[in-house]
Every structure is written in C-alpha cells, then in structure tokens.
Amino acid sequence: MGSNRVVIVGGGFAGFEAARSLRKAVRKAGRDTEIVLVNPTDYFLYLPLLPEVAAAVVDPRRVTVSLPAALKGVRLALGTVHTLDIDGRKVGYTDPEGGEHTLDYDRLVLAAGSVNKLLPIPGVTEHAHGFRGVPEALYLRDHVIRQIELAAATDDQGERDARCTFVVVGAGYTGTEVTAQGPLFTSAVAARHPELRGQRIRWLLLDIAPKVLPELHPRLSRTADKVLRDRGVEVRMGDSVAEATSGGVRLKSGDFVPTRTLVWCVGVRPDPLVEDTGLETRKGRLVTDPTLVVPGHPEIFACGDAAAVPDLTRPGQLTTMTAQHASRQGKLAGRNVLASLTGEPLRPYKHHDLGFVVDLGGTQAAANPLRIPLSGFPAKVVTRGYHLAAMPGNRVRTAVDWLLDAVLGRQSVQLGLVRGPHVPLDTDSPELPRTPGVERG
Incomplete structure (x- = not known):
C-alpha cells in the first residue's frame, strides 16, 4: 500500500x-x-x-x-x-x-x-454590514448595542431616531432570522436606558421578492411574515436599497430612511x-x-x-x-x-430534501420536516432539535445557553469591536481575506 x-x-x-x-x-x-x-x-x-x-x-x-x-x-x-x-x-x-x-x-x-453576493448599488460596500462569519456577527452585535447606547446619550431626536432604525436587506433564511431576532434584542438593550422610554425602535426588512422566505411553503412564508409584523417589523417586499450613505439609505421606491445600520443578507x-x-x-x-x-x-x-x-x-x-x-x-x-x-466503484450523489427550519426568535419558528408545515412552538421544538442533531459538537453547551436565555434573559455588553478587514462585505477585494468553506442551510 x-x-x-x-x-x-x-x-x-x-x-x-x-x-x-x-x-x-x-x-x-x-x-x-x-x-x-x-x-x-x-x-x-x-x-x-x-x-x-x-x-x-x-x-x-x-x-x-x-x-x-x-x-x-x-x-x-x-x-x-x-x-x-x-x-x-x-x-x-x-x-x-x-x-x-x-x-x-x-x-x-x-x-x-x-x-x-454583492450588487452594484452605490455605497453598499462602504456602509453595509455583511453576515457570513463570527467576526461579522460579533461586530453587528456590538454595533447594534452601540447605536442604542448612543441614542440614549443624545438629545437630538433626529439622531436618536436614525440610531434606533435598523435596515436588513434580503428576506431569505439569514435575513429573516436576523430581522426576527432584532426587535427582541434591541428591546432588551433599550430597556436598560430610561431615556429611551417611549422611543420607537424600527426594524425594516427589504427584498425585491414578492414575499418573505420565497423558497418555502406559502404557509411557512405567511407564518414568518406574521411573526415579523407582530414584532413591529416593517416588511417591505418589492422594495430594496438604491443607494447607501453614512446617514441612511434611499430605497428604490424613493423613500429615504435615516439609519446608521444596514445589514446585507442578499445571498451568496x-x-x-x-x-x-x-x-x-x-x-x-x-x-x-x-x-x-x-x-x-x-x-x-x-x-x-x-x-x-x-x-x-x-x-x-x-x-x-x-x-x-x-x-x-x-x-x-x-x-x-x-x-x-x-479502484472501487464510485457512488453517485442522490438526496431528497428533508425540509427546512427557520428560527424566528422567542418561542417562534417555521419548519417543514418531511414536507409537514409547522409553526409556533411545535416548530421551535423541531428547529432546535434539528440543530442539536446537526451540530458536530457543543450540543450540551448550546442547549444550556438556550435554557439560560429563557430563564435569565440575554447577557449583552458592548465589547468595543470595530470594523476592520475581518468583517468585510466586499469579499472579492484583493486586499481583504476571503472566507471559504461556509455554506448555509
């Protein structure tokens, strides 16, 4: 041999x-x-x-x-x-x-x-936050906390409104899950600041597609859409960003949304x-x-x-x-x-989809295991069970985190992270590193 x-x-x-x-x-x-x-x-x-x-x-x-x-x-x-x-x-x-x-x-x-996947939209590369890795997720978490805290520190209502506005582009799996988690997260952070009592915190989800999660069964798409709207998310299908600036985004519909946060989840x-x-x-x-x-x-x-x-x-x-x-x-x-x-024969690849799961935060989820559409708490159980089964490690620690979040609430502080070459949106730029080996379910 x-x-x-x-x-x-x-x-x-x-x-x-x-x-x-x-x-x-x-x-x-x-x-x-x-x-x-x-x-x-x-x-x-x-x-x-x-x-x-x-x-x-x-x-x-x-x-x-x-x-x-x-x-x-x-x-x-x-x-x-x-x-x-x-x-x-x-x-x-x-x-x-x-x-x-x-x-x-x-x-x-x-x-x-x-x-x-980038689109030729002015300002997106400079002002949007990608979401493909741990550095990006941690940076986004820090950034969101920072915006809430800066909003609480200012008396300028226009600035406060902009910092309390969060725009997510892309209503696929990642964008929908990020947006679903968003209002729960920002509400928990804002609750620590009495200055923000009564302040409106806006989350917008944009996509040129006709509906949220267009890849899924219509019932699951409607479930996700309802959960988002019930949490106050402004779901704008058929609309997207035409231009991004440091002060906000101009939409294809012509509206200008003052914001300091643009999350790019258009796809890969x-x-x-x-x-x-x-x-x-x-x-x-x-x-x-x-x-x-x-x-x-x-x-x-x-x-x-x-x-x-x-x-x-x-x-x-x-x-x-x-x-x-x-x-x-x-x-x-x-x-x-x-x-x-x-020198043995090679086997061909053949696999029937077993369905998909989408975690919508809190007790909500949407899933279609074996093509059976589920929503609400039953879907949440299936979703978390699926993730625990699919993870190659850290199952017990993850389950404990979920339990602590349910019992004690989330623990969040600003760690002082800053935007740098490890959280790029433009992954094709020659001076920035690529992140190969990442797939999304």
Missing part, C-alpha cells in the same frame, strides 16, 4: 464532512493516506445559529467546533488558498501571517464554499477561487458528474456551494446551495476519494 496525500480546500459543511468521512474510511481500510485540510480558521462554523450569536442568545464559542479536536488524524493547514496548479497537482495558500505555502496532492477535494455566490481554476463552471459553480468528480480530472472532487452537482431527484437541475446538501455531499466525497484510490 503506497502513501497518498488528499488535500481538502475549505472547512465548512462540505469540507468538514469530507475530511471526517475520509478519515473514518481510511482507518477502516488500513491505508497510509495523509489528509490535509486547508482553511483560514481553526474551526468549523455552524452557520445556522449565527443570528443567535448576533442577538446575544448563544455564545460564539458554541457555533465554532475546533477542527484539530474534531478531526484527529487530519492535518490542518491554516490559510487561504489562492492558486491551483491543476496540471502540476499543487495547491498554493497564504497563512494568516502572510507566509506562502505549496501542497502537492494525489486527490483534491474542492469545498471552498461561498461568499457574499460560489467562492471566486472556483472561477480561478479555469475548469468548467455553471452559474459560477464547478461542474461535476453525479459522483462529484470533475469531468476530465478523476483526481479532483468538488462538493458543497462551490460545486454544480446534478440533482438526480430533479433531472436537469442542480442541487441547491444549502448545508443539507453540502454535508451529505462532503460525506460522499470522502468515501468516493478512497474508492478512487483503491
């Missing part, structure tokens, strides 16, 4: 599961195979709970799982991949301190994930690394066959948001960019990599 090296790019849902399943398969087969995972952080991020981090419900450590601890036997190469030499079978990456490194590989798994697109490979892409995603192999390159596999995997349950379609598909594709990629090394 010869020694092989498998390099996995990205430690999100797809990359994490690929490394875990490959490690398990290699040990079972007794092969001498080195597995190297390249990722810019030393943790796996459980992205679906990020809105609860931003709202001070869950500690940020709960949504991060140590890669060295969870993937014993897998070598972590801390850094961001910037070049792929397909012919030479080499991966080039830059570590967090700027050092350049190269890795040879016998098999390559591309699970680079996705980045923020595959990591630009995919286009840089020079391999065939479809909708920005790397083309694969059903076994996750890149055509013409049997040594390269792709999975997750970065891969255009045929959906065998919907002929002619691609699998959607969700954590549910990413994690399952990662597991199959790991098994198929070993099969390719041992």
Whole structure:
C-alpha cells in the first residue's frame, strides 16, 4: 500500500464532512493516506445559529467546533488558498501571517464554499454590514448595542431616531432570522436606558421578492411574515436599497430612511477561487458528474456551494446551495476519494430534501420536516432539535445557553469591536481575506 496525500480546500459543511468521512474510511481500510485540510480558521462554523450569536442568545464559542479536536488524524493547514496548479497537482495558500505555502496532492477535494453576493448599488460596500462569519456577527452585535447606547446619550431626536432604525436587506433564511431576532434584542438593550422610554425602535426588512422566505411553503412564508409584523417589523417586499450613505439609505421606491445600520443578507455566490481554476463552471459553480468528480480530472472532487452537482431527484437541475446538501455531499466525497484510490466503484450523489427550519426568535419558528408545515412552538421544538442533531459538537453547551436565555434573559455588553478587514462585505477585494468553506442551510 503506497502513501497518498488528499488535500481538502475549505472547512465548512462540505469540507468538514469530507475530511471526517475520509478519515473514518481510511482507518477502516488500513491505508497510509495523509489528509490535509486547508482553511483560514481553526474551526468549523455552524452557520445556522449565527443570528443567535448576533442577538446575544448563544455564545460564539458554541457555533465554532475546533477542527484539530474534531478531526484527529487530519492535518490542518491554516490559510487561504489562492492558486491551483491543476496540471502540476499543487495547491498554493497564504497563512494568516502572510507566509506562502505549496501542497502537492494525489486527490483534491474542492469545498471552498461561498461568499457574499454583492450588487452594484452605490455605497453598499462602504456602509453595509455583511453576515457570513463570527467576526461579522460579533461586530453587528456590538454595533447594534452601540447605536442604542448612543441614542440614549443624545438629545437630538433626529439622531436618536436614525440610531434606533435598523435596515436588513434580503428576506431569505439569514435575513429573516436576523430581522426576527432584532426587535427582541434591541428591546432588551433599550430597556436598560430610561431615556429611551417611549422611543420607537424600527426594524425594516427589504427584498425585491414578492414575499418573505420565497423558497418555502406559502404557509411557512405567511407564518414568518406574521411573526415579523407582530414584532413591529416593517416588511417591505418589492422594495430594496438604491443607494447607501453614512446617514441612511434611499430605497428604490424613493423613500429615504435615516439609519446608521444596514445589514446585507442578499445571498451568496460560489467562492471566486472556483472561477480561478479555469475548469468548467455553471452559474459560477464547478461542474461535476453525479459522483462529484470533475469531468476530465478523476483526481479532483468538488462538493458543497462551490460545486454544480446534478440533482438526480430533479433531472436537469442542480442541487441547491444549502448545508443539507453540502454535508451529505462532503460525506460522499470522502468515501468516493478512497474508492478512487483503491479502484472501487464510485457512488453517485442522490438526496431528497428533508425540509427546512427557520428560527424566528422567542418561542417562534417555521419548519417543514418531511414536507409537514409547522409553526409556533411545535416548530421551535423541531428547529432546535434539528440543530442539536446537526451540530458536530457543543450540543450540551448550546442547549444550556438556550435554557439560560429563557430563564435569565440575554447577557449583552458592548465589547468595543470595530470594523476592520475581518468583517468585510466586499469579499472579492484583493486586499481583504476571503472566507471559504461556509455554506448555509
């Protein structure tokens, strides 16, 4: 048995599961195979709970799982991949301190994930806050607390109103969950400031789509819409931002909304690394066959948001960019990599969606497990049960955080974080780091 090296790019849902399943398969087969995972952080991020981090419900450590601890036997190469030499079978990456490194590989798994999807709207890059990682969530939490506290400190009613206005763009999963958590969070913070008694705190949710959560069953969409409106959120479907400034946003409808907070949750697109490979892409995603192999390159596999995997349950379609598909594709990629090394047949990817869950804060949620639409508290139980089952670690600690939040209320203080290169919205800018390996369910 010869020694092989498998390099996995990205430690999100797809990359994490690929490394875990490959490690398990290699040990079972007794092969001498080195597995190297390249990722810019030393943790796996459980992205679906990020809105609860931003709202001070869950500690940020709960949504991060140590890669060295969870993937014993897998070598972590801390850094961001910037070049792929397909012919030479080499991966080039830059570590967090700027050092350049190269890795040879016998098999390559591309699970680079996705980045923020930007639109050519004036001022968005400069004034909007992205929401794709722990630094962004913590920064947003700090920023929101800061606005409430600055509002309490001023006697200028116009400034106070602007600081107490929060605009979220994008009514998909992330935007809806962030907005749903928002009023509960700001109410708790504002309650500590008697100066703000009677002050209106506005949350606006904007999207050009005709309804909230357009991907879900109409009943679940209506449930989310009602929960938001009952909390005082101004849900404006068919409208969005035309221009962002330091003093507010101008909407496509012509209205100007004075605000100091614009949260960008419009969606994601595959990591630009995919286009840089020079391999065939479809909708920005790397083309694969059903076994996750890149055509013409049997040594390269792709999975997750970065891969255009045929959906065998919907002929002619691609699998959607969700954590549910990413994690399952990662597991199959790991098994198929070993099969390719041992000469065994590769299995095709086929998975029927099991439904989705959307946490709406408090006791509210919307879910459709096995296509059964649920709302309210039953959906909340299903949603939290799903997350605990899906998380690869920190389950007990997360459950304890939920319990403490329900019994004692949320603990929130301003930590003094400032906007910097680790919370960029423009993830394509050459001077800013990318965050590969992130997928959203």
